[in-house]
Amino acid sequence: MSSITVLKSSPAIVVPSEAEPEAAVAPKAGETVGLSSFDKRAGPFPVTMLLAYDRPIHEPVETIKRSLSRALAHYQPMAGRLSNGDDAGIVCSGEGVLFVGARASCDLEELLDDQKGGAARFVKDLALSYPSEPCRESDPLLLVQVTEFTCGGFVLGVTWNHVAADGAGMAQFLQAVGELARGVSPPSVSPVRHWDDSIPGLPAPMATAQKPSSSAARGPQDMVRLDVTIPWSLISDIRAAGVSAGGKPCTVFEAVAAVLWKCRTRASLSAVDPRSPAPLLFPCNLRALVGASAGYYGNCTVVQVVSATTGVVADSAIGDLVGLIRLAKEKVPDVLRPSSDDGNSNGGGRGQEQEEGPPVQFTMYNVLAVLSWRNLGFEAADMGSGGASRVMWDADPMAPGCVACPPRKGRDDGVSVSSICVKPEHADAFLGELAKLTASNN
The missing domain is CATH 3.30.559.10 (Chloramphenicol acetyltransferase-like domain)
Structure with a gap:
């Protein structure tokens, strides 16, 4: 204590x-x-x-x-x-x-x-x-x-x-x-909260599919959280390899998400069927896509899903996983189209050839949700002596496996990741997989 x-x-x-x-x-x-x-x-x-x-x-x-x-x-x-x-x-x-x-x-x-x-x-x-x-x-x-x-x-x-x-x-x-x-009045950004009827919203079937249920709002309690750092050396190697779809350089988020997805999946591989789903989830900000007014502070995000089986994630090269994540990002506009409702709420998972069959089925343990807070502006909230030196997020209200990538001043060794949730028996294996992946890229 x-x-x-x-x-x-x-x-x-x-x-x-x-x-x-x-x-x-x-x-x-x-x-x-x-x-x-x-x-x-x-x-x-x-x-x-x-x-x-x-x-x-x-x-x-x-x-x-x-x-x-x-x-x-x-x-x-x-x-x-x-x-x-x-x-x-x-x-x-x-x-x-x-x-x-x-x-x-x-x-x-x-x-x-x-x-x-x-x-x-x-x-x-x-x-x-x-x-x-x-x-x-x-x-x-x-x-x-x-x-x-x-x-x-x-x-x-x-x-x-x-x-x-x-x-x-x-x-x-x-x-x-x-x-x-700090004496700045009025605030430099004029706040907007009304949603203009001319702005597209989510089609009804997609809105229903995206809405969390009260029973799934809090993850299982028999998970442990790990705080890790994804080294810049590993991130730089992934980005330099030009491994994303079409040969384009991948983003820091794509590299970090792919590393976490692979390591967490491999850590639990011995306990699950390699054909079982191991989906990756991440939120997408649609303000620019829907034309929301500058200063709009209501909700304007959707959760995108990348579908793959445990075996595919565990055995794929990091570059291939980055490609799947980028493909899902490119399909984000589809969620605004009524035709995207075909009985499959997997926005972005559709069209991935390795994932034929029924829509992904989520369990309390097979989901990894990656949420990045690095570019939202929390660290820029200056109360009078400079911005926040660290931003942290409580992952409890979300599904198991949620992580955050918060900025931290004074740390230049990599991207700090907090609250990566794993079963206790998989914690050492996860850290070992991350260490092996890092060593293999040095």
């Missing part, structure tokens, strides 16, 4: 500041924002992010609390409540968000020490949780905690109802909080 303790203040409700100049864009207080097909796809499930700041600011708890109130005046839906039924939407009721200040008994580096498991051990101490899942209509759409450390650093923990915003939208909101904390 760790000796680190976190003492929290009593929860307070932060409402939109009445002193803040009225936002120039809708929606305004009292209005109801209809939910888009993307919002409905996301479902009312919580997401938690931890933003660590290693440089102090003056009174971080009070500073962020004040700027949060000001930001809510520009982002009225964030201070509202869900309304379901025939008129499902977010009511801009101004009821506010839940806020807690806290103090930790250690310095920030001690808490973030990867050798001791990192901050993931203390996510429940550093962020607030909803009383139940899925979130209830009466719950705030956002929960915020600011924890000060003995070194002067602090952690901003945010938990939000996924219906309110996706990752890119929440990063935009937190950047606005930071700008207001």
Whole structure:
């Protein structure tokens, strides 16, 4: 049992500041924002992010609390409540968000020490949780905690109802909080939450297929999380080989996802039928594809699936796996076409010749979901002393095997990957496969 303790203040409700100049864009207080097909796809499930700041600011708890109130005046839906039924939407009721200040008994580096498991051990101490899942209509759409450390650093923990915003939208909101904390008003990005009817949404069958169920919202509890680093040497070798489809250089995400997919699958190969499915999932931001307005912070993502059997993933070269991932990315526009509904919800898996047969069947253990937070802008949320030195994500609300690729200052040895979920008996095998793959490319 760790000796680190976190003492929290009593929860307070932060409402939109009445002193803040009225936002120039809708929606305004009292209005109801209809939910888009993307919002409905996301479902009312919580997401938690931890933003660590290693440089102090003056009174971080009070500073962020004040700027949060000001930001809510520009982002009225964030201070509202869900309304379901025939008129499902977010009511801009101004009821506010839940806020807690806290103090930790250690310095920030001690808490973030990867050798001791990192901050993931203390996510429940550093962020607030909803009383139940899925979130209830009466719950705030956002929960915020600011924890000060003995070194002067602090952690901003945010938990939000996924219906309110996706990752890119929440990063935009937190950047606005930071700008207001630094005296920039109004925020540099004008927020937009209304979904224009002229913008294409998800076809009904695809929206239904993409929506998570409450029973699958939280993965099995008999999994362990591993924090690893994919070395730049391995990533550079994969990219330099020109292994993606058409000979194009692959992205860092494609290289990292392929490495994790192969290593995790090979680690469990002895325990499963090589013909069993081993799908890879990853979210795709469709803002540019659908023509969403600049500053739109609602949900605008879909989950893309790459289908393959355990045997194919385990035996394929990394370049071939990168090619499958790139092919799935190229097929993302298909999810917006009504004709894409052919009884197979595997957007992107279709057309892969090695995967003939029925649609992929997901189990609690065979899915690997790779989510990258590197380019969403969380690290750019500057509360007054620079951006976040580390961004961490709580993987609990998602399917097993979810990982994050968060930025971390001061680390140039590779891409840091947190919360790769494996069965306990497969942990050593996974680390061994990663070590072998890295060694073979040196």
